[in-house]
Amino acid sequence: MSDERVRGFPAFGVTGARGRFARSWWGRAWLSAMEDTALDQRQLKQGRKYAAAGLVGPITVSPGRIAAVVDDVDGGPFRTELRLAELSEADWTRFLDRVASRAGHLAALLDRDMPHDLVEAADDAGVHLLPVIGDLDPECDCPGWELPCKHAAALSFQASWLLDADPFVLLLMRGKGEREIREELESRTAPREDFAAEDRTPGELPDLAGFQPAGAPSIPAAPGVPAEAFALLTANATAQAKALLAGEPWPGRRHDAVRLAAEFPSVAGRLGDGPGFRRAVAAWTYGGRAGLEVLDAPWTPPKTALAAARAALADVTDEEPVFDRNHCTVGGMQVRLDHQGQWHPYRLDGDAWWPAGTPETDPGLLLG
Known part of the structure; x- marks a missing residue:
């Protein structure tokens, strides 16, 4: 395991009489996974006090594990850790494909933000980033039998503070470091070079600006398929080709549906429904791709x-x-x-x- 996949964080020290709650929604989701599993709420309260009192030492994060030495007013110190299952390579592929397909998601993650819809998109793909009840596995060499004990609870509270500042901490626990993730995302969004024709100047792209899909080709309706559907499909294929040739990541099916609903209002009802979809269509109508990104991320x-x-x-x-x-x-x-x-x-x-x-x-x- 490379050093990049093992990160160390200095101790927080004393933060106040009661400590602080997680500020980010993903930090709060982390705490909920611990609190929903707890069998003894008194251990959680004591753990929060220990976190606030600075009894947790430097924290080490690595794939599947976050660990620290936690002191105790009645003894210790004790070696404490929280374990979280790593994602499989198939899961990582699906997750990174989702991130790379949406410029807003990519920008937000690199800005150390984790939008709700990014996590929801990952969930839709069967990749669960945030822990839920039963996912966090606490271990401690103290004599207590509670799950979690107050030392593991203290570590979990401080882990949520780390997540507030940097969601890559969670991604590292799930199995990949920041540099590795950035490199894989760059490989997915890098311009493609295998479309250059021999009769073109190197680096020159074919000129598609004059191609108007709404008027060409003219395809008559087929049984059960209105003629407008063919125009819509042609417009979508052309837009995808332009993005691909320009080296831009194609944002995915939701982006397609929103853009086409804005450009073809008569079929908007077939592409999506609900207030969220209508807001997205309005955002695209007024501001294009940037308008949709500023809505989402x-x-x-x-x-x-x-x-x-x-x-x-x-x-x-x-x-x-x-x-x-x-x-x-x-x-x-x-x-x-x-x-x-x-x-x-x-x-x-x-x-x-x-x-x-x-x-x-x-x-x-x-x-x-």
Whole structure:
């Protein structure tokens, strides 16, 4: 096992009288897996106190295992670890294929974020990243018989803090280190070179810009298949070919369905349904691929971009904007920054934010 697959983290030290809860939703999912398995809630409470008191030493994370030495006011120290099953190579292939197929997922993961829909997409593929009840296996050489004992509980609390800062900790426990994951993702998203023809300048791509799939070819309807379906399939195949030749990752079936529903409204009902799908279609309609990504995957912009946005908004509103990563909320309006520097407007409808217009580089224009 290479050093890259064994990571060490310094002890947290004393964090306060009661410690802190996990801040990320995946950190909280980690704790839920431990808490739902616990047979004695008193051990959890004691473990949280031990975590807050800094009784957990430096933590080592490796595939299938997270370990530390935990001190005790009544004895110790004790060698403590939590075990989690590694993913199979087939599972890793399915998971990494899913990540590479969605630019938003890839950007979020590399930005140390784990979007809900990434985990849901992995679950749909039969790959379960987050532990559930019974997945975490605690071990400790203390004389206690509880599962988990207070030492394993303390380690689990601090492990959730590590996960807050870096979801690659969870992926390492599942079997692969960050460098290995990055290399495999790069191999999946690298431009393809096997399409170059002999009569083309090296690196030159075929020009598909003039090809209009809506008008050519003209294919009549077939029994049970309307003519519009053929136009839709042609448009989809052309878009995939352009992306492939440009070396862009093809984002997958949901991306296809959303884009085609936006471009062919008359068949949108056949491609998907429900508020989530309609929001995605609205996001694509207003902002294209960037609009869909900014709907699906929050990310952390540079501080300079947020400072510029704050200054622009100060010119058009007296309300104090609330920033949450690339989301900025002012009253009943929200704007979201994409990776190209465009702000996408959103309006609150019930308990959900809906795309509300085309993006602008100046967020003040969207709120003015």
